[in-house]
Amino acid sequence: MNKKSINILTIFGIPIGLDPSWFLVFALVTLVLALGYFPVEFKQWSKFAYWSVAAATSLLFFASVILHELGHSIAAQKYKLVVKSITLYVFGGSSVITSEASNPLSEFVIAIIGPLTSLALAAIFYGLEHLFISIPTVYATFKYLALINAILAVFNLIPGFPLDGGRVFRAIIWGITRNLRRATEIASLLGYGISFVFILLGVWRFLRGDWINGLWISFTGWFLEYAVVGELQHQRTHHILSGHTVDQVMNRECVTAGSDLTIQELVDHYFIDKGMRCVVIIHQDKPAGFITLHNIRQIARDRWSVTKAAEVMTPMEKVINTHPKAELANALEQMGADGVNQMPVIENGHIEGMLSREDITSYLHMLQKLED
Numbered sequence: 001m002n003k004k005s006i007n008i009l010t011i012f013g014i015p016i017g018l019d020p021s022w023f024l025v026f027a028l029v030t031l032v033l034a035l036g037y038f039p040v041e042f043k044q045w046s047k048f049a050y051w052s053v054a055a056a057t058s059l060l061f062f063a064s065v066i067l068h069e070l071g072h073s074i075a076a077q078k079y080k081l082v083v084k085s086i087t088l089y090v091f092g093g094s095s096v097i098t099s100e101a102s103n104p105l106s107e108f109v110i111a112i113i114g115p116l117t118s119l120a121l122a123a124i125f126y127g128l129e130h131l132f133i134s135i136p137t138v139y140a141t142f143k144y145l146a147l148i149n150a151i152l153a154v155f156n157l158i159p160g161f162p163l164d165g166g167r168v169f170r171a172i173i174w175g176i177t178r179n180l181r182r183a184t185e186i187a188s189l190l191g192y193g194i195s196f197v198f199i200l201l202g203v204w205r206f207l208r209g210d211w212i213n214g215l216w217i218s219f220t221g222w223f224l225e226y227a228v229v230g231e232l233q234h235q236r237t238h239h240i241l242s243g244h245t246v247d248q249v250m251n252r253e254c255v256t257a258g259s260d261l262t263i264q265e266l267v268d269h270y271f272i273d274k275g276m277r278c279v280v281i282i283h284q285d286k287p288a289g290f291i292t293l294h295n296i297r298q299i300a301r302d303r304w305s306v307t308k309a310a311e312v313m314t315p316m317e318k319v320i321n322t323h324p325k326a327e328l329a330n331a332l333e334q335m336g337a338d339g340v341n342q343m344p345v346i347e348n349g350h351i352e353g354m355l356s357r358e359d360i361t362s363y364l365h366m367l368q369k370l371e372d
Contacts (some may be wrong), residue, residue, distance in 0.1 A: 005087050014073050016066060019089035029058045033144070042140050049137060057141045062088055064121050064149050068156075069093040071117035072110055072164075079106040084337040098337050099330055100238065104175035111167035118153035122146050160194035160224055161187035162231045184235045188228050195225035238329045240367050241360075246331050247324035249363045250345045250353035257291075259283040259310040263299055266291065266309055278342050280351055281313045287351050289313030290344065321346045322355060332360050 005017035033054035038045065045053075065088060073083040073095045084096040101107035125146035132138040157165040161184075170187035174180050198221025206214025257266060257279050270279050271293065281289040291313045299307055320338045322331045324347050335343065335357055342356040 005085070011070060012074060012077070014070070014083050015085045017085060017087050019087050021090035022062075022088045025090045026058055026062065029061065030054045033057055037144065038140060041143075042136060045136075053137050053141060057144055060141065060145055061148055062093075064118065064145065064152070065093040067121060068114045068118050068152065069095045071113040073097070075110045075113045076101075079110065081106075081110075096337050098333050100180075101171075104171045107174065108168055108171035111164045111171060114164045115153040115156045118149045118156065122149035122153060125149060158194060159187075159190055160228075161191035162227050163191075163224070166191050181235060181239050184232065188232050191228040191231075192225065195221045195228060197221070198224060237332070237364060240364060240371065241329040241332065242327075244328040244363070244367075245324065246322050246326045246328055246345055246355055247352070249328060249359050250324070250355045251359060252353040254280055254344070254351050254354050256280045256282045256287075256351075257309060259288055259308065259313070261309045262305055263296055263307045263309065263312060264304040267296065267304065271296070278354065279309075280344060280354075281309050283310065287316050287344075287346075289315050290319045292342070319344060323347060324352050328360060328363075331355060332357070335360075 005019050007015050007017045009016050030051070031054075034050045038050050038054060066086060069086045073086060076083050076095070076097045079101065081101065082098045084098055086093060086095050097110075101110055123146075125142045129139060129142040129146055132142060156163050157168075159165045159169040161167065161170055166187050169190065170183045173186050174183035177183055199218050200221075202214045202216070202218025202221060204214070205217060208214075255270060255274065255278075257270060259281050266279060278290060278292045280287050281291060283289075288310065291309060295312045295314060296304075299312060320334065320340050321344045322334065324345055331343075335341065341358075342354055344351050345353045345355050
């Protein structure tokens with residue numbers, strides 16, 4: 001999970017968190033419901049009723065988004081993919097899955113299950129809507145949730161990669177061509193086209209005086225176009241690094257230091273003099289922990305001279321690590337998912353070296369030049 005995210009709960013072993021941007025969109029959704037939707041649909045409520053029902057409805061809507069993402073994540077787990085987290089942010093929700101689906105069928109199932117979950121929720125809320133028709137505030141909440149989940153399902157089924165519908169489309173093309181890279185390129189072209197349709201439609205609505213919807217539609221198109229570029233770059237990186245392993249890139253000169261050194265000694269002799277960004281701490285001739293600049297910044301500077309390395313280090317059992325023969329592309333994805341810039345390479349309990357994002361980037365640039 002992103003380090004800035006706020007962890008709220010864990011379901012099926014998957015941490016679920018809130019990105020700080022979520023609080024903005026929660027406030028906006030509540031505002032629109034309290035001042036726009038509910039007063040138009042349900043007149044003569046008190047202001048307190050509008051705002052309280054709007055806030056409750058917003059929370060239930062984002063609970064629906066979590067269930068949508070859980071659908072993807074549980075399906076991914078069934079196919080032995082590792083799901084690191086689910087995060088709610090300004091554009092909805094995102095599941096962090098650390099590797100690609102291995103075949104078109106698993107890609108199809110993982111992609112389609114999200115919209116199907118939203119459709120199922122729409123049906124459930126539609127039934128509850130009619131069950132509670134005599135209680136206006138409850139009826140209003142379920143009516144909106146039925147509508148918004150149906151819209152969420154339809155929107156995600158648009159074949160604009162990387163939306164769920166775009167991933168379904170890519171899975172179909174992948175099954176036909178048996179070439180993931182080619183399928184991604186075709187799906188991305190369609191995604192580009194759909195993103196520009198959104199942008200043009202938003203501009204048209206804006207010029208006709210519908211400023212809010214026009215801006216929102218255009219912004220959605222821009223975000224989709226940005227996501228397509230990111231997915232294409234990700235796929236190209238994965239393709240170039242395919243077949244290369246960690247031991248081809250890692251730095252075998254792993255810097256170690258004793259656990260009895262102070263933070264000041266570490267900073268002076270390793271981080272400043274030798275330009276290190278991380279140090280493995282040794283205790284009784286065995287790797288005990290890992291110290292980075294992030295660990296050191298947690299300690300006030302006037303405490304550096306009296307604080308031992310062992311007090312600050314991340315214990316080795318909690319350190320994100322990799323194996324010498326691990327796929328380099330997977331190691332890079334693991335770094336991104338865990339928000340780390342370097343990690344030790346361990347085999348049979350021994351540290352064989354250190355892998356950094358900078359090392360992978362340099363290696364990737366060399367491979368790209370060889371391809372050009």
